[in-house]
Amino acid sequence: MASLEEQLELIQSGTAEIVPLADLKKKLAEGRPLRVKLGVDPTAPDLHLGHAVPLRKLRQFQDLGHVVVLIIGDFTARIGDPSGRNTTRPALSPEQISENAATFVAQANKILNPDRTELRWNSEWLSTLDFADVIRLMANFTVAHTLERDDFAKRLAEQKPISLHEILYPAAVAFDSVSVEADVELGGTDQLFNLLAGRELMEKRGMAPQVCLTLPLLEGLDGVQKMSKSYGNYIGLTEGADEMFGKAMSIPDELMIKYFTLATPVAPAEIRQIEAGLRADTLHPNAVKRRLAREIVTLYHDAAAATAAEAAFDLVFKQHEIPADIPEAKLKDVATPAEDGACYLPALMVACKLASSASEARRLIDGGGVRLNGEPLAKGVYQYQPAALVGVVLQVGKRKFIRLL
Amino acid sequence: MASLEEQLELIQSGTAEIVPLADLKKKLAEGRPLRVKLGVDPTAPDLHLGHAVPLRKLRQFQDLGHVVVLIIGDFTARIGDPSGRNTTRPALSPEQISENAATFVAQANKILNPDRTELRWNSEWLSTLDFADVIRLMANFTVAHTLERDDFAKRLAEQKPISLHEILYPAAVAFDSVSVEADVELGGTDQLFNLLAGRELMEKRGMAPQVCLTLPLLEGLDGVQKMSKSYGNYIGLTEGADEMFGKAMSIPDELMIKYFTLATPVAPAEIRQIEAGLRADTLHPNAVKRRLAREIVTLYHDAAAATAAEAAFDLVFKQHEIPADIPEAKLKDVATPAEDGACYLPALMVACKLASSASEARRLIDGGGVRLNGEPLAKGVYQYQPAALVGVVLQVGKRKFIRLL
Numbered sequence: 001m002a003s004l005e006e007q008l009e010l011i012q013s014g015t016a017e018i019v020p021l022a023d024l025k026k027k028l029a030e031g032r033p034l035r036v037k038l039g040v041d042p043t044a045p046d047l048h049l050g051h052a053v054p055l056r057k058l059r060q061f062q063d064l065g066h067v068v069v070l071i072i073g074d075f076t077a078r079i080g081d082p083s084g085r086n087t088t089r090p091a092l093s094p095e096q097i098s099e100n101a102a103t104f105v106a107q108a109n110k111i112l113n114p115d116r117t118e119l120r121w122n123s124e125w126l127s128t129l130d131f132a133d134v135i136r137l138m139a140n141f142t143v144a145h146t147l148e149r150d151d152f153a154k155r156l157a158e159q160k161p162i163s164l165h166e167i168l169y170p171a172a173v174a175f176d177s178v179s180v181e182a183d184v185e186l187g188g189t190d191q192l193f194n195l196l197a198g199r200e201l202m203e204k205r206g207m208a209p210q211v212c213l214t215l216p217l218l219e220g221l222d223g224v225q226k227m228s229k230s231y232g233n234y235i236g237l238t239e240g241a242d243e244m245f246g247k248a249m250s251i252p253d254e255l256m257i258k259y260f261t262l263a264t265p266v267a268p269a270e271i272r273q274i275e276a277g278l279r280a281d282t283l284h285p286n287a288v289k290r291r292l293a294r295e296i297v298t299l300y301h302d303a304a305a306a307t308a309a310e311a312a313f314d315l316v317f318k319q320h321e322i323p324a325d326i327p328e329a330k331l332k333d334v335a336t337p338a339e340d341g342a343c344y345l346p347a348l349m350v351a352c353k354l355a356s357s358a359s360e361a362r363r364l365i366d367g368g369g370v371r372l373n374g375e376p377l378a379k380g381v382y383q384y385q386p387a388a389l390v391g392v393v394l395q396v397g398k399r400k401f402i403r404l405l
Numbered sequence: 406m407a408s409l410e411e412q413l414e415l416i417q418s419g420t421a422e423i424v425p426l427a428d429l430k431k432k433l434a435e436g437r438p439l440r441v442k443l444g445v446d447p448t449a450p451d452l453h454l455g456h457a458v459p460l461r462k463l464r465q466f467q468d469l470g471h472v473v474v475l476i477i478g479d480f481t482a483r484i485g486d487p488s489g490r491n492t493t494r495p496a497l498s499p500e501q502i503s504e505n506a507a508t509f510v511a512q513a514n515k516i517l518n519p520d521r522t523e524l525r526w527n528s529e530w531l532s533t534l535d536f537a538d539v540i541r542l543m544a545n546f547t548v549a550h551t552l553e554r555d556d557f558a559k560r561l562a563e564q565k566p567i568s569l570h571e572i573l574y575p576a577a578v579a580f581d582s583v584s585v586e587a588d589v590e591l592g593g594t595d596q597l598f599n600l601l602a603g604r605e606l607m608e609k610r611g612m613a614p615q616v617c618l619t620l621p622l623l624e625g626l627d628g629v630q631k632m633s634k635s636y637g638n639y640i641g642l643t644e645g646a647d648e649m650f651g652k653a654m655s656i657p658d659e660l661m662i663k664y665f666t667l668a669t670p671v672a673p674a675e676i677r678q679i680e681a682g683l684r685a686d687t688l689h690p691n692a693v694k695r696r697l698a699r700e701i702v703t704l705y706h707d708a709a710a711a712t713a714a715e716a717a718f719d720l721v722f723k724q725h726e727i728p729a730d731i732p733e734a735k736l737k738d739v740a741t742p743a744e745d746g747a748c749y750l751p752a753l754m755v756a757c758k759l760a761s762s763a764s765e766a767r768r769l770i771d772g773g774g775v776r777l778n779g780e781p782l783a784k785g786v787y788q789y790q791p792a793a794l795v796g797v798v799l800q801v802g803k804r805k806f807i808r809l810l
Contacts, residue, residue: 131534162547
């Protein structure tokens with residue numbers, strides 16, 4: 001095992017908060033494999049680099065000899081939001097949950113070490129609770145404290161209804177921690193309240209309380225919003241190597257170090273060197289971004305795929321004579337997605353000043369003069385999903401280029 | 406069956422609120438026996454006239470042909486207050502609950518018609534709920550609405566903690582209404598929120614929602630505080646006829662009509678006549694109070710016992726030459742109960758100006774010169790429970806009297 005200091009350095013790299021750090025030190029000093037919990041909702045089957053942030057942190061724990069307890073929240077997913085107010089929490093069938101969970105685990109295993117991963121389903125313990133157990137469980141929490149939670153406080157202030165069942169969920173998640181005897185629980189910064197609820201419940205039950213470790217949210221390729229499928233600003237874990245490399249090359253310069261820290265296995269010490277090199281101008285941002293893109297592709301494919309993707313990336317630009325320095329536009333600034341999420345390309349071309357009217361744009365597309373990353377677009381097809389447009393170069397004729405971010 | 410108007414008159418007499426009255430009329434117009442729910446906590450085994458108020462109203466419903474559903478809250482009583490904050494809600498053993506419930510039912514049956522009473526225990530349905538059912542149940546209620554409840558709002562404002570389990574209780578009580586398909590639910594004015602929660606839940610489940618009927622709290626013999634064992638201002642349902650009659654004679658004049666309405670079976674029309682008679686001075690308050698006392702004793706004993714109690718009451722005064730018109734004092738104004746609730750009589754005598762000092766008072770008691778309702782007090786005994794002092798005449802020597810209220 002690594003020394004306490006080495007462990008701490010790795011664990012702390014990229015974290016937002018560790019509450020309390022003293023407890024983590026104490027637990028690490030015990031020299032035993034810690035049980036590190038992550039709870040996941042089996043609702044979003046397709047993972048992206050944002051989802052991978054806590055998984056990468058879990059992998060670091062595994063590499064240090066610790067055990068990951070991955071909890072699939074099948075119990076609450078089956079119930080969904082019975083008040084019908086929250087459309088992002090639909091009730092899922094057991095089949096859907098199994099399928100989503102299998103997809104999740106398959107993707108997570110690109111990052112995690114399956115030999116050090118304990119996979120659990122929280123219905124195992126939550127479905128055994130009866131009303132009396134629930135009452136006893138809830139007695140550990142107070143209304144005032146629960147409503148201090150950011151999202152609840154905000155909704156109360158805005159007089160938006162909070163259903164009573166919603167305030168049962170933090171307690172359920174806390175009970176997960178009790179059930180798996182977690183030493184550490186990971187989550188996004190927006191999850192700190194839930195993680196602390198788990199810590200408090202364990203304390204009240206006379207258990208050694210878990211340490212809460214939060215990770216920052218990763219901004220997407222637009223550099224502003226958090227990475228999310230609905231913003232179209234993501235790099236999916238199952239994307240092809242070429243696509244992944246191309247998208248990674250569109251990561252804003254100012255986010256490169258954050259991506260190195262949160263999304264690659266590059267060691268903290270090396271990241272500090274890269275950061276220093278950028279600051280001292282001894283490293284060129286483009287070279288650093290290529291390294292970042294290669295690291296990401298290597299992680300989800302392999303080193304050979306990364307080399308090939310980089311070569312393909314260069315070839316596109318060379319073959320199609322795309323200049324290295326071309327204007328950029330954020331997709332959300334130039335496109336208004338329809339209800340099904342698709343963008344109408346002729347309107348986008350007008351917005352980017354690549355055509356004077358939508359009808360001219362359609363004529364250009366139909367005439368084979370419009371390309372995405374050098375590939376001519378099919379005649380008569382005008383609708384494109386944002387995922388197909390982000391990080392690519394839109395080209396009209398020989399000389400008009402714009403890189404969509 | 407009585408006419409709709411007759412039913413309404415009887416049901417409305419003495420009620421605080423009927424929400425909504427239109428629904429009650431509609432239900433009564435259906436001409437079927439309504440199911441009238443009362444939920445009781447099996448914690449207080451000794452009932453008094455305050456507890457009897459909703460029971461009397463239930464009896465009126467029974468006399469009109471309706472059915473009473475008496476729900477023993479054994480489920481929540483078994484759990485108590487797991488947070489340990491609320492000492493008035495201790496966890497009870499199944500044996501204690503059975504015993505308390507049996508005592509309750511025996512006393513309630515002095516008022517109710519057992520042939521039209523359906524006795525239910527809410528563990529029957531509440532113990533079958535699992536966590537998923539609880540989540541679905543809670544989804545029917547919102548946090549904001551629940552916290553508008555008077556007692557919760559007050560505690561939040563005072564920053565006193567409310568445990569999360571406490572906000573599960575109103576939903577449990579609401580689920581009781583669903584389970585027994587209540588047409589009407591009765592409660593004190595402080596219970597309106599819970600009754601309305603039941604109504605809402607039934608509505609959301611597509612059932613005909615229950616009507617909520619609240620009854621005012623009955624002030625005790627002191628005329629100020631609500632009748633309660635802890636204030637010593639009560640008439641217990643199991644008290645002897647003489648004691649009951651004597652205590653009833655100490656009911657403040659201004660509460661007589663309220664007691665007739667809420668605590669006796671005298672019909673509304675006759676109560677209106679009595680009220681008019683008092684106002685017109687054609688009825689003497691003392692005669693009306695005797696009638697009230699007889700009605701109460703008749704209810705819990707029988708008419709013969711009432712006549713005998715009245716004779717005994719008169720005899721005490723006659724034998725001991727207690728004048729009819731003597732000064733009165735409220736016990737709480739002249740006595741400071743010790744921690745065990747007992748009052749130190751010598752201090753009380755000083756406060757009532759029946760002795761100049763506590764040592765003189767002790768000498769008077771030890772000399773046999775102090776009487777309660779004409780009976781000389783034992784030598785060397787100075788501590789008396791409030792129940793033994795309320796409604797009695799304290800006499801020192803031949804000429805000093807005071808009636809304690």
